[in-house]
Amino acid sequence: MAFAFLLAQYRGLPIVGLILFVLIGVYGFAMQRTIVGRHVYAIGGNVEAATMSGVKTKKIDFLVLTNMGLLAALAGMAFTARLTAANPKAGVNFELDAIAAAFIGGAAVTGGVGTVVGAIIGGFVMGVLNNGMSLMGVPIDWQQAVKGLVLLAAVAFDVWNKKRTSVGGGAGAEESATTAPPPEELLEEIEAGQAPGTEVRT
Template sequence: MTTLTTILRGNVRQYGMIIALAAIVLLFQRTTEGVLLKPINVSNLVVQNAQILILAIGMVIVIVARHIDLSVGSVAAFVGATGAILMTNYDVPWFLAVVICLAVGALIGAWHGFWVAYVGIPAFIVTLASMLLFRGLTLVILEGKTVGGLPENFKKMGNGFLPEVGPDTDLHNLTMLLGVVVVAVLVVLDLRRRAAAKRYNFEVLPFPLFALKQVVIGAVVMEFAYLLADARGLPIVGLILFALIGIYTFVMTRTVFGRHVYAIGGNVDAATMSGVNTRRVDFLVMTNMGLLAGLAGLVTTARLTAANPKAGVNFELDAIAAAFIGGAAVTGGVGTVVGAIIGGLVMGVLNNGMSLMGVSIDWQQAIKGLVLLAAVAFDVWNKRRTAGSGGAGAEKSEATPPPPAELVEEIEQLEHESSAESGVGRRGS
């Protein structure tokens, strides 16, 4: 019991929002008389919130690096409008237009990165200026009108689903297969993380509780896959989103760049003295945010089947809220991609649940604001609690705080790099 208590205290940020998300889902499942978790509604949740979740992935990296980006909604609208004009007015093939638009988004992000990293203007000011600039340019290139008539293949990016394969089982077989693969990957990764933690004498969950955790996570993933398979299958935008989650989780936890982002966010002076090229990292962080904003703009245009001058309004606020609700620290240095996704899902479920209950948009905005304030207040309270008590588990001298998953993975990576360098040294001698 002591070990479990210590681990829960040491990972209160990680588990807190998961518990909150589960509670919100159960609440709305009850108040909407089961409509929330109907297959078609779950499918709609993924499609309707994908662009915010894509932005949240980039935003949490920006916030970890102690910056902010207020321009993502306007950039998304501008890139989406650019793509629509290329495909309709200039007959550019849709796949080529997508590549061009992603490049435009990356260039806009690089523009932000130049001013932030090399000129030294705060990201808040740079992106605030771009929010106004690209919202105006969107109105200019669209001439204040909605541009439709987009290619069907492009519209599938926002509204399409994976194809049917295999025998007729009354379910979408490919979606169920992907669910099984995801569960297997998560179990293997957690087993490796557990083994690494034990090698370094960190506290780990007793095996029965560890096994129970895997069963619960596996059941949740498979239930989610079943609900999607019982509707129309996994949306194409959902596949894009899950691929991004995997890629960026790997980048932030298993690469030198990811470690540098956390180092800069934690203490930029210490990172600089350690040899980290802080300007280059900041430049790449802002460039990446522009790229993901461009992708979100394309997804939004595809889902709406048209480019609209008002597209992307308040996207930046939703993405920032998702990152903070998911555990990102206001001061930087703390936050995860998975946490941002959980925060985005909290916002998405709140929107959907309140809409199903008939709550007016005015009250929806007010409630979401209170949720964001509560999440940040919890973060501040938790920091003060751990600082005042000497950290999680400090009340018992023999209790060892459990390591964050990122720390275990970083130690493994450093050990692997050290072994590789030793091997090179031996071969050279």
């Protein structure tokens, strides 16, 4: 609590902004450059395939949930510092903003896709939207409705993009399947010591 009020009383470069940039750097590096980050993406994309590949899914899940609790506690302290008071109802309905920010930032419904920077950009978009509606005097109920529509639009765009990509990938797969040589020819090339798909020049 003392740390939260220290954040609220600071006059100068905002410490909350510094903490945000540090978290972006740490988690961005962890997700893109470490084995744990790649395992998180693998589990999000296909947990069965990740398990069969040797990823310790329970360990990764525990680590992710622990990090969620840590970040939620840090966000609570920062929000308390902003209000300069503690309120048990503070942060109600923030989960809608968080989910919408993740999808706006490029996260997929099926999982396994998204970046830390994208989520931050989505958070900025939701922050601008909230501030704009508050300045315009939009009622709270309508604000929640607008944010819900934004979330639905982001999810619908993700689903449409996935379908479009899968249709294109399916066409490419069919084309490659029709142009690939039969298994008998591949076996003959391998037995002759020739790389599959190459021609012997005389």
